[in-house]
């Protein structure tokens with residue numbers, strides 16, 4: 001018995017090697033997103049990609065592309081690239097620098113994850129999403145995460161900046177613009193993936209996208225399904241004012257908490273997780289009113305697994321959940337399938353069907 005007690009005491013006082021390493025990894029984790037932000041700001045992915053070559057380049061070669069007028073510190077860039085290599089953003093190539101193989105030069109190419117940061121022919125990538133998340137006004141909210149526990153009636157973002165995030169963005173055209181580019185960069189690849197595997201837009205003539213931002217989702221749906229004759233891109237007035245002209249799509253400004261334009265079906269991507277249960281119920285009730293009997297609300301949302309685990313999917317969904325809590329709504333959240341089903345029922349929808357195609361967003365059909 002004595003031995004047992006002393007064993008427990010020793011374990012508590014002396015963490016294992018794994019525990020010592022694990023906690024130090026977590027304590028230094030801020031280096032990961034901030035370094036990602038740095039390589040996006042420096043345009044490193046485009047410099048390596050070079051129109052598709054993706055040939056391994058040394059840090060000094062990358063530097064000469066991103067700072068063509070010279071200067072910069074190649075060693076510090078290499079430190080950032082090595083760290084992000086350990087997170088799968090870059091691939092490292094050790095090239096022998098002398099004949100006897102004694103010294104090596106490090107070169108870096110883009111992995112599949114790294115390629116998501118390359119600007120495509122439409123000017124899109126996941127880069128603006130990373131920049132959007134790490135703007136000073138959002139960063140200022142992060143030291144206040146614990147406040148969401150102490151007082152959930154006010155968001156850390158509001159505590160620091162004095163007003164809710166969307167109101168704040170609305171007054172700053174450059175923040176609104178970055179938000180739209182961020183959403184487009186994330187939504188276009190997702191839409192390409194689901195439009196290949198999901199047939200729920202068949203037979204819909206007039207489709208409303210609630211919180212549709214720049215209208216990319218509607219543009220892609222209309223291109224894939226010519227039977228959708230009319231798209232209504234519904235978002236805040238200051239957001240639709242900046243949306244580009246899209247054939248077949250009308251941009252309508254308004255407030256989804258007040259009313260939503262009517263349609264044969266409603267599409268709504270990445271909106272519900274931003275809001276509290278009662279706010280979601282109100283949005284969904286307004287969707288219900290805007291639909292004919294049998295009409296569908298097609299929502300795309302992160303859906304949490306019931307049990308927590310350390311898989312990349314669960315981590316990405318739970319990390320995004322804390323982002324929502326900190327920036328948008330202290331009681332807005334990513335929800336489980338069952339919580340979403342219950343929300344739909346509470347708003348009047350009689351049928352619910354989740355469709356898992358993309359790892360991050362699940363397609364959720366709520367039928368009237």
Ligand SMILES: C[S@@+](CC[C@H](N)C(=O)[O-])C[C@H]1O[C@@H](n2cnc3c(N)ncnc32)[C@H](O)[C@@H]1O
Pocket residue numbers: 166183184187210211212213234235236239254255256257268269270271
């Ligand atoms: C996370 S973004 C998603 C954008 C787009 N659906 C996508 O996934 O690319 C949420 C959207 O909801 C819009 N939004 C916020 N409050 C709104 C309101 N009260 N009425 C209508 N749209 C709103 C925002 O302007 C933003 O475009």
